Amino acid sequence: MADKKTWFSKHLALLLLCTVVSAAAPAYGETFSFAIIADPHIDGNPDHRAKFETAVDWIIGNKESKDIELTFVLGDIAWGGSRRNRNLGTAKKILNRLSNNGISYIPLIGDNEVQAGCEKEFQEVFGPHFNNLSRVLDNWRKAPAPVAGKYLQNFSFDYKGCHFVCPDFNSRKAGDEGGELHDFAGGSWPWFKNDIERCLKPKKENIVIMTHIGMFNTGFKFADRFVYSESDMDKIKGFLNDYKDNVDTNYAGHLHLNWYVPVWSRLFVPLYHVRVTDETWSQKQWPESEDPGLTVRWVRADNSGSKISYHQNIENIGEEAPIQK
Numbered sequence: 646m647a648d649k650k651t652w653f654s655k656h657l658a659l660l661l662l663c664t665v666v667s668a669a670a671p672a673y674g675e676t677f678s679f680a681i682i683a684d685p686h687i688d689g690n691p692d693h694r695a696k697f698e699t700a701v702d703w704i705i706g707n708k709e710s711k712d713i714e715l716t717f718v719l720g721d722i723a724w725g726g727s728r729r730n731r732n733l734g735t736a737k738k739i740l741n742r743l744s745n746n747g748i749s750y751i752p753l754i755g756d757n758e759v760q761a762g763c764e765k766e767f768q769e770v771f772g773p774h775f776n777n778l779s780r781v782l783d784n785w786r787k788a789p790a791p792v793a794g795k796y797l798q799n800f801s802f803d804y805k806g807c808h809f810v811c812p813d814f815n816s817r818k819a820g821d822e823g824g825e826l827h828d829f830a831g832g833s834w835p836w837f838k839n840d841i842e843r844c845l846k847p848k849k850e851n852i853v854i855m856t857h858i859g860m861f862n863t864g865f866k867f868a869d870r871f872v873y874s875e876s877d878m879d880k881i882k883g884f885l886n887d888y889k890d891n892v893d894t895n896y897a898g899h900l901h902l903n904w905y906v907p908v909w910s911r912l913f914v915p916l917y918h919v920r921v922t923d924e925t926w927s928q929k930q931w932p933e934s935e936d937p938g939l940t941v942r943w944v945r946a947d948n949s950g951s952k953i954s955y956h957q958n959i960e961n962i963g964e965e966a967p968i969q970k
């Protein structure tokens with residue numbers, strides 16, 4: 646009888662140990678997808694709103710078949726409106742359909758909200774939602790705001806082995822449509838560096854960066870006023886060079902086209918990819934040869950290998966087959 650009790654006790658202890666370890670360890674051998682919407686521009690234009698709703702409904706309708714569990718909205722979401730009918734509130738009601746269908750959505754601020762004087766309103770509208778995200782997403786971390794009079798929206802979290810970091814690099818200078826690191830105490834740049842340094846790195850390429858403005862430049866001043874200066878890019882590349890095995894992609898919007906840019910160090914070592922996603926409301930823009938239609942990007946993440954892999958899909962709503970890019 647004593648041997649049976651000992652056998653039972655050992656197996657019970659082993660079962661409890663396995664349960665604790667499984668709960669504490671990141672999940673491996675899993676795949677999931679995250680969707681990306683960029684620049685819906687809910688500004689009172691009924692066509693913008695209708696197409697935004699179509700994009701949200703498409704994600705909900707494809708949740709099961711494409712394993713979509715998260716959705717990122719990469720800035721220029723909404724601004725303005727009447728005193729009783731603010732466009733940010735309208736956009737939030739539309740996005741709440743995702744939450745109601747079991748898809749966590751993550752809204753980023755864009756330069757248009759800032760330039761329209763709505764950055765404080767952005768925090769007030771989405772503040773309760775961010776509180777909800779802190780309860781459902783692992784290791785949620787959000788910087789306090791305002792700081793130096795700026796409502797910088799910096800936050801990060803972990804999800805199934807991936808670390809998603811969302812720094813606010815939108816300029817606060819009047820009329821400026823480019824990126825700015827906000828390199829001061831309490832600003833975005835020191836917060837971003839600290840987050841990258843301290844985050845979990847269980848596998849290679851587990852860090853995914855989400856920004857409104859893609860972290861790259863061209864070397865041409867007339868173009869770089871919409872992205873980042875040479876000095877800011879030197880800071881970014883100098884810092885991320887130490888994490889080139891950890892960072893995979895910076896996803897962004899802002900430019901209103903689907904675009905891919907590899908970012909290299911000065912020694913021609915690849916640091917990370919920049920993948921820009923087109924807006925939802927269909928505007929033909931150089932170098933596009935035709936109107937791309939209503940765009941949703943979805944990415945399948947697979948953490949079963951020695952590094953996390955990401956399969957890209959750019960979906961033009963209404964077309965049967967997604968574009969692979």
